[in-house]
Amino acid sequence: MKVIYYLKASYSYLLKRKSRTFLAILGIIIGISSVVTIIMLGSILDSLVISEFEKIGIKRVYITTDSSKELREQDFLDMSDEILIKKRFEDSIIALSRVYLQSTYIDIKDDTNINLMIYGVNNNYNKIQQIQMLQGRYLIENDLALKRKVLVIDNRFANKYFGNENVVGETITLDTNGIPTRFFVIGVYKKEDDFLNQLVGANNYSIAYSPNTTLEYLNNKDDRVYGIDMTIKDNVDSDEFVKNVIYYIESIHSNNGEDLYLAQNAEKSLSVAHNIGNMITLVIGIIAAISLLVGGIGIMNIMLVTVSERTSEIGIRKAIGAKNKDILLQFLLESSIITGIGGIIGITIGLLSGYMIGLYLKVDIVLPVVSTIYILLFSILVGTVFGVWPALKATSLSPVEALRRL
Amino acid sequence: MIRLDNVSKIYGMNNTQVTALKNINLNIFEGDYVSISGTSGSGKSTLMNIIGCLDSPTAGNYFFEGVPINTIGQSELSTIRNKYIGFVFQSFFLIPGLTALENVILPLFYGGKGKKECIKKAREVLELMDLGDRIHHDSTELSGGQKQRTSIARALVTNPKILLADEPTGNLDSKNTREIMGLFKDLNKKGMTVVLITHDERYANMANKRYKIEDGILQEA
Numbered sequence: 001m002k003v004i005y006y007l008k009a010s011y012s013y014l015l016k017r018k019s020r021t022f023l024a025i026l027g028i029i030i031g032i033s034s035v036v037t038i039i040m041l042g043s044i045l046d047s048l049v050i051s052e053f054e055k056i057g058i059k060r061v062y063i064t065t066d067s068s069k070e071l072r073e074q075d076f077l078d079m080s081d082e083i084l085i086k087k088r089f090e091d092s093i094i095a096l097s098r099v100y101l102q103s104t105y106i107d108i109k110d111d112t113n114i115n116l117m118i119y120g121v122n123n124n125y126n127k128i129q130q131i132q133m134l135q136g137r138y139l140i141e142n143d144l145a146l147k148r149k150v151l152v153i154d155n156r157f158a159n160k161y162f163g164n165e166n167v168v169g170e171t172i173t174l175d176t177n178g179i180p181t182r183f184f185v186i187g188v189y190k191k192e193d194d195f196l197n198q199l200v201g202a203n204n205y206s207i208a209y210s211p212n213t214t215l216e217y218l219n220n221k222d223d224r225v226y227g228i229d230m231t232i233k234d235n236v237d238s239d240e241f242v243k244n245v246i247y248y249i250e251s252i253h254s255n256n257g258e259d260l261y262l263a264q265n266a267e268k269s270l271s272v273a274h275n276i277g278n279m280i281t282l283v284i285g286i287i288a289a290i291s292l293l294v295g296g297i298g299i300m301n302i303m304l305v306t307v308s309e310r311t312s313e314i315g316i317r318k319a320i321g322a323k324n325k326d327i328l329l330q331f332l333l334e335s336s337i338i339t340g341i342g343g344i345i346g347i348t349i350g351l352l353s354g355y356m357i358g359l360y361l362k363v364d365i366v367l368p369v370v371s372t373i374y375i376l377l378f379s380i381l382v383g384t385v386f387g388v389w390p391a392l393k394a395t396s397l398s399p400v401e402a403l404r405r406l
Numbered sequence: 407m408i409r410l411d412n413v414s415k416i417y418g419m420n421n422t423q424v425t426a427l428k429n430i431n432l433n434i435f436e437g438d439y440v441s442i443s444g445t446s447g448s449g450k451s452t453l454m455n456i457i458g459c460l461d462s463p464t465a466g467n468y469f470f471e472g473v474p475i476n477t478i479g480q481s482e483l484s485t486i487r488n489k490y491i492g493f494v495f496q497s498f499f500l501i502p503g504l505t506a507l508e509n510v511i512l513p514l515f516y517g518g519k520g521k522k523e524c525i526k527k528a529r530e531v532l533e534l535m536d537l538g539d540r541i542h543h544d545s546t547e548l549s550g551g552q553k554q555r556t557s558i559a560r561a562l563v564t565n566p567k568i569l570l571a572d573e574p575t576g577n578l579d580s581k582n583t584r585e586i587m588g589l590f591k592d593l594n595k596k597g598m599t600v601v602l603i604t605h606d607e608r609y610a611n612m613a614n615k616r617y618k619i620e621d622g623i624l625q626e627a
Contacts, residue, residue, distance in 0.1 A: 012503025012544075316499040319460060320560065321488025321516035323481050400461045403499070 010334040013310070021338065024302035027295025028342030029349065032379055034288035036350025037357075039368050042281030044354070047363045049277060053270045055130055055192060057231050059094075060266040061242060063249070064227040066259065075253055075260050077226045085228060088248060092241055095127035096230040100212040102219065104174060108160050115205040116157070118174070120212035121229070128231045131209070136168035136187035143186075144211040149218075151183045154191035157206040176218040183210065238267035292379070295342070296386035303335050303390035314394050315402025324395040331394050335387025336380050343379030347372055407567060407599065408434040408457060413466035415452050415622075426452040428622040429466070434601065436567070439594040441602045441613035442624070449622040450603045451572060457601060458491050458570045459483050488517050492561025492569045496576035498553045500545040500560075506532060506552075507541040510560045517564060531559045535589075551582035558589065568599040575609070587612060 014021045065071055082098040100120030105113045123139045125131075131138060134155055143150055151172060158167045171182045191206070232241055242263040250256040307314070314327060351367070358365040415427040426449045434440055434457070444450040455461035456468060459475060468475040470486065478486070487493075500509050510528040519527075532541050535555040540548060548556060554574060561569055571590065575583035587609050594600045604610050616627035 008504060008508065010503075016503075312499060313501055316493075316495075316501065317512070317516070318484065319458070319487060319493050319499075320513040321484050321564075323484045323516070326516060398461075400455050403460070403495070 010330070010337075013306070014334075014338070020302065024298055025295075025338055025342030025345070027298040028292065028339050028379060028382070029295075029346040031288060031292030031295045032343050032346025032375060033349035033353065034291060035285055035375060036347050036368075036372070037353045038281060038284050038288055039371055040350065040354025040365065041357065042277060042285075043366055043368065044358050044361060044363050045277050045281070046274065047366075048361065049270065049273045051363070053266055053273075056266050057128065057130070058266050058270060059232045059234060059236070059238065060128065060229070060264075061232055061238060061245070062099075062227055062229045062264040063242075063245060064262050064264075066262045069258075069260050071260060075255055077228060077249070077261075081249060081252065082228055084252060085230075085245060085248065089241070089245065092232050092236045094231045094233055095124040096228065097122040097125045097128060098212055099227045099229050100215050101227075102174075102176075102215055106161065106172070114157060114160060116174075116208055117205055118151070118208045118210050118215065120210055120215035122212060125209065125229070128229050130192075132190040132192075134188050134190050135165060136185070138187055138189075139209060139211055144213045147214045147217050148211060149181060149183045149214055150186045150210060152187040152189060152209040153185055154206055154208070155188050156191040157208070158185075158188050176215070179218075181218060238265045292382060296339070296382040299335055299339055299383055300386040300390060302338075303331065303387050304393065306334075307331065307390050307394045310394075311397055311402040312404075314397050315399045318397075318399040319403060327395045328391045331391035332384055332387050335390070336383040339383025339386075340376070340380045342383075343376045346379070347375060407436050407471060408432075409467075409469040410456070410463075411467040411469070413456060413463040413468060415449075415456065415461070416464045426622055427456070427463075427624075430456075430622075430624045432457075432617070432624060434568070434599065436599055437594075437597055438615055439590075439600045439602070439613040440615045440617065441604060441610040442617045442619055443604050443607065443610040443627070444619035445605060448619045450619050452622075453619060453624070454570055454572050454601070454603050458493060459487050484516075488513055489564055490567045492558075492564070492566040494554070494557050494561050494569065494571040494574045496573035498557045498577070500548075500553055500557060502546050503544070505542050505544055506537060506548060506556045506559075509545050509556055510563050513560060513564045527563055528559070531563045532556070534562075535559045550578050551585065554578060554582065554586055555589075558586070562593075562598075568601065569593065570601050570603075572603045573605070574602070575604075575606075583609075 063077070065076060077098070079098065082096065086093065086096050098121075102118045102120065104116050104118070106116045107113045119125075121139070122144055123141050126138050131152070133152075136152075138152055139150070142148070153161075153167075153172075155165050158165045161172070162170055165188055167185050167188060170185045172185065173180050173182050175181075232238065242265050246261050246263060247256075249261055250258070253260075317327065351372070355365055410430050410432040413427060413430040413432075414425065417424045417426060430453065442450055442453060452461070456463055459468075459470065462468070462475055470490075475483070493499075500506075501512070504512075507525070507528055510532055511524045514524040514527060529538075529541065532538060535558060537552060537555055537559065540552060540556075545553065545556065554577075558569075558574075569590070574590075575586050578586065590600050590602065591612060600613075602609065602613060610616055610627070618625050618627045
């Protein structure tokens with residue numbers, strides 16, 4: 001009963017001055033809605049990063065030679081590396097493929113061209129990289145065994161080059177080692193909407209898949225990029241694995257310690273991205289929190305005005321028996337509740353904004369329940385802290401001063 | 407019950423001192439109806455503040471029930487006012503936003519009484535003041551006479567020993583004034599000690615102990 005009693009007079013006082021009360025908590029609302037929106041953006045960013053990495057595969061490891069180093073013939077990776085690694089690490093690997101990359105430019109109708117990157121891979125590559133087939137099929141063992149001149153292309157390329165997507169059986173002529181060679185389309189896959197790539201503007205290339213045996217056979221092996229792409233099991237630590245594989249490769253090629261091989265480790269990149277994301281969120285969050293403190297100063301201001309306007313109320317309360325602690329409690333409650341309400345409004349706005357941004361970016365939203373509670377408590381704390389000085393001023397009024405009358 | 411012994415009150419410092427009260431000697435006994443009349447600036451409100459333990463003397467002694475006030479701390483003074491003194495002011499000083507009932511409950515609330523007891527007592531006293539049908543009205547919705555009666559109810563709700571009224575009818579019309587003054591007379595007849603500050607001679611004369619104050623000096627009238 002006590003608390004409600006303190007508040008009823010305050011409530012009606014505040015209600016009478018709606019616009020002033022609103023302006024007072026505006027600072028708090030802005031501060032809190034910013035903080036909440038940023039927290040949600042942080043988690044949206046995280047989700048985006050994870051989903052991009054999931055397209056690649058979180059347990060994906062890709063090993064290449066370091067082209068910035070001077071490489072001798074024996075340093076290059078080849079077919080035997082693929083076989084040896086597969087055997088040695090078969091307990092850790094789900095799928096593995098050596099990758100032979102051929103890059104060409106294909107002219108298309110409207111006087112432009114597309115950079116067609118042909119990945120020479122094996123028939124297990126679709127276990128390493130997500131390839132969603134729309135038409136036809138992906139590579140099979142026989143394609144590799146027979147070195148068939150076949151291609152799996154993406155639907156965007158199919159539309160640009162052929163005008164439609166039903167192109168299984170159609171041909172494309174590619175330049176292999178100076179000789180024009182006809183390749184048959186055996187499958188069309190879905191080109192993913194790559195958010196990050198769209199940002200960067202790298203949209204004018206297309207990836208096609210062909211048997212690595214075919215491409216190796218048709219081309220000179222020199223100055224082509226060679227890599228070994230694989231997906232490892234969930235329970236294998238990526239960093240450990242990479243260390244071991246590289247050590248193994250170095251011992252096969254007798255170039256231990258020369259650092260001639262590079263490993264790209266999706267798990268590691270993801271954790272770096274996580275950390276960067278977290279740091280950015282934290283920094284921006286701190287800035288937003290500062291605006292919250294500014295809001296607190298606004299509250300203090302308003303409470304000071306409130307106290308000076310209500311001196312006769314304070315005076316009469318003291319005259320009829322209110323002690324200093326009663327007056328203090330009354331005004332502290334008032335400021336805490338104002339900021340608490342501002343906090344609730346701010347949180348609601350923040351959650352809504354975050355939710356809408358998430359919808360727009362098509363990302364799943366997780367409601368940050370624990371953070372929200374902390375933020376609400378923090379806003380009440382701001383009200384209490386910034387309300388202390390005005391409340392103390394209220395208690396310092398003597399009843400005589402406060403009840404000034406003729 | 408209350409004794410003022412050579413009480414003086416001086417405001418300000420050094421060159422700009424104002425002596426509001428000069429060597430006041432006053433005794434108030436239980437059951438007294440005291441009136442103190444004077445013009446504006448005579449020091450009557452200052453005297454009321456001292457009697458009501460709202461302010462303390464600069465010189466001299468004030469005894470409440472035999473206890474000297476300068477030995478009592480702020481917090482205890484609040485308790486004394488809460489339990490033993492009822493205030494009625496010219497401008498009512500009701501708290502806006504609270505109903506008549508809630509205003510009257512306030513002294514009981516500050517006195518630490520429980521909810522049920524607060525409501526019961528406040529109701530009783532408001533009914534005594536003929537405000538039974540107005541208890542849930544916001545204090546700002548009451549007429550002048552009703553406000554003053556609410557304020558008197560608030561002053562009486564803790565069963566105080568003394569009722570201090572500073573120009574209680576200053577903002578009322580003549581009908582309400584007569585009613586309120588009649589009320590004070592009734593209360594005094596029932597045993598309540600009343601101290602009335604007024605500038606109106608007619609009402610000053612209703613008291614049985616009459617004083618005049620001028621330039622800070624108190625005299626019997």
